Amino acid sequence: MSLLSTTNLSVTRGGIPVLERLTFTLSAGEVLVLRGPNGSGKTTLLRTLAGLQTPSQGQVHVDPDHIAYAAHADGLKSTLTVSENLKFWAGVYGQTDIQPALAAFDLTRLTGRAAGNLSAGQKRRLGLARLLVTGRPLWILDEPTVSLDASSVALFAAAVQQHLATGGAMIVATHIDLGFEAQVLDVTPHRAKLASQSGDFATGFDSDEDGAFL
Template sequence: MTLTVSDLTISRGGIPVLEGLNFSLEPGGALVLRGPNGVGKTTLLRTVAGLQPAVAGTVECDPESIAYAAHSDGLKGMLTVSENLHFWADIFGTKGIDAALKGFDLEGLVDRPASALSAGQKRRLGLARLLVTGRPIWILDEPTVSLDVASVEMFADAVRAHLAAGGSALIATHIDLGLEAEVFDVGPYRAKPENSTDAFSGSFDEGFL
């Protein structure tokens, strides 16, 4: 399943933030988004995942092929680790959680409520959901937040296995995950301010220098 983005313009709060984006993601490939904080990486991922509309351009991909992992771990605190994963397996119509438990070192925590997990353990459980979705395209927004070094490598291993099986991944991260991935800097695609001129922008900035 190929994901293709063509001449995409996206907005945050009704204001365009990135424009003219073009890229594609092929099966077995990974694309890492880079750019300064606030530039629009999260907005781009949400748009590609179909969670908000684009201002212009197209995203060609079957929405049912995408698994999206955002900053929130999306856990139900009253459910155990095992129950959380079974819940998501049922949602996505897949069977078995053993690979997810093993892949993110959660086998010793299966009966612990999610509310009793540490921040790093919650993040590992949130990412383990990816392995029960059965979906080939992973869209990941800063997935390594709250993870220690060993857990980051654990996550990178999961991504490598996913790619080797023909899946793909679009990832916004500032961390080098050691993946064979293309890097796409979104900084040069910042949208131009509406109803402004270079002269006006210059004088406006100078007032604060």
């Protein structure tokens, strides 16, 4: 079953063309890894797929209620505890059980600790644990393993494998080999002419620090 597809998709950043002529399909149980140098347009593409901005041309075919999108920032409420953060996000998505998410990211012993008192790696694990309480099949992730050590990357990879096994799918921008089969889309050949000619433009505009999570 196709969860997302694009047809001749072109995207812009700040009104300037970044990527063009992207056509692909992602089905249940599949992973699509976006590759390309920093500033090549990966974040802009992810934001467009997640519905945070409209394409300049072409179409994205996806049910928005299937999407869980996580950007660079962890998007946590620092004064809430680990469990309170997860309960908040679970409530947003009509879910109640946070225990599997706590266990999957080794957060059970930290349930009573305020998110603001967590280490960078712990915050990242909590941010990723939010994915498990959304109940949504399509994860769209931008560099999800930033701040994670090797053991935490393994936890994330295991969570993804379980997600895929239950009919989920993932589109991810990452430079890390997560150890499972995936389609790879190098966005470099799809860079718009203006963006490819101006490295300063591409580096300056393809960033996202808003911590968006849908």
